[in-house]
Amino acid sequence: MAGRRGSDSGILKGSSGVTLKYVPLPGLLVLLAVWWGGAVADSDLQPTVPEISPRTAFESGVAAFQSGNLQQARRLLEQARDAGLASSALLYNLGVVYYRLGLYDQASAAFTPLLDSPHAPLARYNLGLVLQKQGDTEAANAWFSQAAGDSAPREIQLLAQRQLASGGSSSATSTSASAAGATRTVVFLSAATGYDNNIAGAPSDATSDQAGAFGDLLASGRAYLGRGEGRAIRLEAVALARQYPSESEFDNLYLSVGAGWQQPLGAARFVSDLRISRFWFGGDLLEQQVSLGASYNRPGCFWPEQLMVDCKLAAFVSTIQGGSDFSAYDGALYGGEISAGKSLDLWRFDGAWRLEFDRRDDLEVGEEFFSLSPVRQTLSVVAERQITDRLSLGAEPMFRSSRYADPHRVISGGQLISRTRDDEQFRTRVFAGYRLDRRWQLGLDLVWVDNRSTLGRYQYDRGELMLSLDGVF
CATH class of the missing domain: 2.40.160.40 (monomeric porin ompg)
Incomplete structure (x- = not known):
């Protein structure tokens, strides 16, 4: 909200008073885990996923990710996608899960459509991480440079700048609250x-x-x-x-x-x-x-x-x-x-x-x-x-x-x-x-x-x- 809001901070002020409101980007907490976590090998134990609504599948997939069950998170999020659910939050979280599982081509495919959305700076940063894991440091740094641009939210700028300063290392310490x-x-x-x-x-x-x-x-x-x-x-x-x-x-x-x-x-x-x-x-x-x-x-x-x-x-x-x-x-x-x-x-x-x-x-x-x-x-x-x-x-x-x-x-x-x-x-x-x-x-x-x-x-x-x-x- 222009004029009286810091759009990156979630702090708002109306003309008739003052309120504070934290509005996280859907999936942001999950997305930042891309930077901090490493890949997890596939498990031979693959629990079945019951028939549930796309919305419930999405929410359950996010909960499964937060509990560390990446395979279950992948199945639930894919189930939500295949049932017709289409949202930035779903694409982001799918991309993160693919990344954590080492499925980098699929992660890139999930992040790429978001380049035409208001969340493009975060998508650029995540695409840089994917290319970094694939060994293409030059292409990764190109994405990080774009993510560090003036139009990006401050938090994304800092993350991208740290990647550029570290020479492409993804082992930096988490700064998540x-x-x-x-x-x-x-x-x-x-x-x-x-x-x-x-x-x-x-x-x-x-x-x-x-x-x-x-x-x-x-x-x-x-x-x-x-x-x-x-x-x-x-x-x-x-x-x-x-x-x-x-x-x-x-x-x-x-x-x-x-x-x-x-x-x-x-x-x-x-x-x-x-x-x-x-x-x-x-x-x-x-x-x-x-x-x-x-x-x-x-x-x-x-x-x-x-x-x-x-x-x-x-x-x-x-x-x-x-x-x-x-x-x-x-x-x-x-x-x-x-x-x-x-x-x-x-x-x-x-x-x-x-x-x-x-x-x-x-x-x-x-x-x-x-x-x-x-x-x-x-x-x-x-x-x-x-x-x-x-x-x-x-x-x-x-x-x-x-x-x-x-x-x-x-x-x-x-x-x-x-x-x-x-x-x-x-x-x-x-x-x-x-x-x-x-x-x-x-x-x-x-x-x-x-x-x-x-x-x-x-x-x-x-x-x-x-x-x-x-x-x-």
């Missing part, structure tokens, strides 16, 4: 400037001059402390600041630290984490959250099997304490999310549905009462296309409904009016990203928000244009 004792870190930095035409979110019929420029600074990082067999401790931190030179009362600052654990479950991955965050608004502490979350990530979770859509189920619960002047924000927030993603040629599609239950103390001032406790549902879709090796374009429409628990009581025209607040927000974002080199990219985001409400004071339009410089290290 899943290897016992290994550590991997990712840092994302971003500086942005832009223009907001309705900083305060003032009603559409109000006269407001609260529009102006803003500046953003974002720093986030994640460390993986490997514990072997795909398990790892995850440490992460985020700092985001936004300043409005002409409207400093709307300046805000967000800080968050967290720790978690990731554990493979067959072909899937389970992650749990604990996070503490604070949010300041206009220089005052607005609220502090302590959150506990869990997620289940699984490739190929939806029918039909040929789609091989990657999905994620997540749940969270947070306790919230408002600042000294914001005790009405005391309470809890809990909910969950279902999301899915699919890479298709030069396209990437992602969708999510999120449900939140916000329970706060609410605000009562004299006769007036304001509910701060909505039930929210959010539906979003992202479509992004790689135009060239450096340029990508995309769009993200989003719809969010918010129904507040108790009716508002407000004084209007000298009368006390009671009405339940229901909001419907339509948000459209278009974005572009241009990669400058292996670490830096430029991003351009245009966002338009149309918030409709049963209470006029909460009905507004808002537009934002932002230019950013993002780096991944």
